[in-house]
């Protein structure tokens with residue numbers, strides 16, 4: 001049975017939901033003020049795997065992820081670039097979608113933008129104010145008062161803070177806590193975007209967005225809430241305290257958090273200029289290589305990014321694809337044929353995935369199975385075909401091995417075949433430039449041919465060419 005580590009209880013717990021039930025998953029989405037980086041890739045790849053696996057074992061999943069399309073960082077960046085906020089946001093969302101599609105990430109069943117949910121946000125702030133969970137401060141901002149909740153800090157296990165809060169509130173319920181957070185920012189700068197509310201023009205704080213969206217789409221029926229570990233405190237703590245204030249019986253059974261991505265042992269940040277953008281990696285590596293690389297570290301552990309490790313992941317994946325070469329994965333499989341051998345790998349794969357999505361272990365099973373296929377190929381191609389079929393099936397559960405092995409292993413070969421007419425045309429052009437002694441233009445074409453994997457060799461009459469990669 002599947003067990004998932006629950007941040008709330010700090011334990012691996014059985015995932016006991018009935019298969020007839022739809023599993024509702026909420027994951028905090030992107031604040032679209034810049035290109036998406038490897039940290040985003042990791043978080044959303046992990047939830048992609050979780051959803052793929054839940055669906056694979058028979059659950060129906062409803063995946064909800066928000067887009068934060070209004071925020072100080074967005075306003076500042078758009079202003080800095082002298083771009084309208086709307087156009088900037090549209091551009092950023094388009095780029096995000098391109099990156100996520102390239103990574104073959106599951107598309108959420110519903111992906112509301114915060115600005116589309118303004119009515120819902122305003123209405124729950126109104127309830128929180130009326131029930132005295134929130135107050136208006138001297139700046140006309142609306143803040144949530146965490147002193148009202150003695151369990152504040154339970155999720156992030158900062159319960160000591162809670163005792164401190166209780167201690168304060170016993171003496172005076174009017175003293176505000178430094179952890180009180182903004183629900184509604186009063187509009188102070190006329191040029192900033194704003195929405196009208198019963199408390200005047202303004203815009204929502206970050207934490208209330210997710211609570212309002214969860215309340216709108218799921219009511220009290222979320223099974224898994226997820227996000228990066230950096231969101232645990234205060235963002236998720238604030239989300240749950242808001243939801244509990246709306247409905248005291250509100251509970252989220254599973255909280256799943258993904259470890260940070262570190263670069264040179266430091267958190268990625270603008271000031272350190274060490275941000276690794278997804279599209280930079282996609283220029284150099286197939287998206288399955290990035291996926292495999294992410295899966296080689298357990299999702300709860302920090303991932304220390306190095307390009308060397310990414311390169312090694314590429315090599316491992318190439319070895320796996322190499323074992324699939326010349327195998328017929330669509331072969332028909334007689335009942336119970338070599339069931340013992342097949343079950344060894346099958347049991348290991350599911351044991352790994354059922355143990356809190358232990359993907360490094362699951363990847364290790366793929367590697368061992370691929371080695372076994374290589375051995376088997378030599379004397380029993382029929383069994384090798386069946387095992388190759390199993391290998392691809394396990395890979396697909398992880399969002400891997402969707403390529404034709406030849407295309408993955410020899411992409412240049414395919415390109416060269418397709419581009420042969422262009423190559424011939426370019427060589428003819430270059431020869432005529434050489435005849436006219438237009439050496440500069442001839443050299444440009446030589447370089448262009450090199451990028452297509454073609455080397456030209458000149459003799460005194462004509463040029464011949466060879467492909468660098470002959471397969």
Ligand SMILES: [Zn+2]
Nearest residue numbers: 028210235239
């Ligand atoms: Zn959130």
